Amino acid sequence: MFKKGLLFIMVLVTTFVLVSCGSSNVYEYILDDSYEGFITLGTSADYAPYEWPMSVDGKQTIVGIDIEIAKEVAKALKKNLKVINKGFDFLLDDLQNGKVDFVLAGMTPNEDRAKVVDFSKVYYEAIQVILIKESNLDKFTSIESLDVATVKIGAQLGSIQQELAEEFTKSQKQFIQAVPDLVLRLNDGQIDAVILEKPVADGYLANTKGLAIANIAIGDPDGGSAVAVQKGNAELLAVVNRVIDELIESGKMDQIVNEMILKNEN
Numbered sequence: 440m441f442k443k444g445l446l447f448i449m450v451l452v453t454t455f456v457l458v459s460c461g462s463s464n465v466y467e468y469i470l471d472d473s474y475e476g477f478i479t480l481g482t483s484a485d486y487a488p489y490e491w492p493m494s495v496d497g498k499q500t501i502v503g504i505d506i507e508i509a510k511e512v513a514k515a516l517k518k519n520l521k522v523i524n525k526g527f528d529f530l531l532d533d534l535q536n537g538k539v540d541f542v543l544a545g546m547t548p549n550e551d552r553a554k555v556v557d558f559s560k561v562y563y564e565a566i567q568v569i570l571i572k573e574s575n576l577d578k579f580t581s582i583e584s585l586d587v588a589t590v591k592i593g594a595q596l597g598s599i600q601q602e603l604a605e606e607f608t609k610s611q612k613q614f615i616q617a618v619p620d621l622v623l624r625l626n627d628g629q630i631d632a633v634i635l636e637k638p639v640a641d642g643y644l645a646n647t648k649g650l651a652i653a654n655i656a657i658g659d660p661d662g663g664s665a666v667a668v669q670k671g672n673a674e675l676l677a678v679v680n681r682v683i684d685e686l687i688e689s690g691k692m693d694q695i696v697n698e699m700i701l702k703n704e705n
Contacts, residue, residue: 466501468520470513478518480509481539483527485617486595487642488699489545489664492524502702505543507695508562508666511682512541526616528597531556534669541675542667545636547599552667559666559679562686563696565636567603567658570625570643573651579632581655586610591630593621600634603658622647634658638700645704 467477482505484490490503501522513520523539530542534556548558571579579585585592590610594600601614613630615621622643624630634657635643644650666679686692 464524466522466524468510468513468522470510470519471517474513474517474519476518477521478513478516478541479521479523479539480506481523481525481530481533481542482506482509482544483530483616484524485527485619486545486639488638488696488703490543491703493702502699504563504695504699505545507699508682508686509541509543511686512666512679515678515682527595528616531667534667537669540668541679545639545664546667547662548665548667549599549602549662555670556667557670557672557676559668559676560683561663561665562683562692564663565638567600567634567662568637568640569653569655569657570622570633570635570640570650571631571653572625572628573649575631576651576653579653579655582607582657585632585653585655590632593624593630593633595621599658599662600636603634622650626650638696641700642703 482490482501484492484501484503488503489505490501492499493502494500495502501524506522509522510520523533525533527544530544530546531552533539534542546552552558569579569585586607586609588609588611591613592604592607592610593613593615594604595618596614596616604612604614613621613624618635618639621630621633625633626647626649632653637652640652644652666683668675668679686695
């Protein structure tokens, strides 16, 4: 989907002012002082490089691939951006109930989700992988080696990764909201494997010693991530799809993805 072999990473420069809203879960990005009003994004900021918390100029904010895409959507609408950070499994309910205008959270469209919301084109495709301890590389070499009663497999609650984990019929499963908690449990030996998208797993490999990606194929490599909007909101969906097309065709999507992967790994 994306152009390969970038010789260098162009650093995106997005000027904005972060305004505190009196809640640790709500952030406002002033993209242009001339814009009136906000468009509201729902996300779950525990999924680097898609979205994660970071201190910028001494202020806590949320950064990531999805945040940069959301800014481009907001600018196309001549709106500033408000971001509401919640648990992943609450996001589509908030969208249905009108608490947010759109959702970007590394979310893969599937049949059940498409019954309640509308999805954009896929903006990023990433394969699913299984994160394990490096010491277990020789032990976990196949789906069958993981699908035993003594093995514990973890995934984010409400995610595509949870659906993949549920395909293991014999192993024990743990589903929780926060991906960092899953990786912590893996590192502490409370679980044996965590299913993640590869860019997310790569970030943990760069920052946590003793972890590895199992040499096991899992999931649909063409699933990808898409933007969710309220069912029937054709006007917003058309803008989102146009922004995605422009980002991909201009090469800016590559820049966003590579910059955020690099930022997370550092």
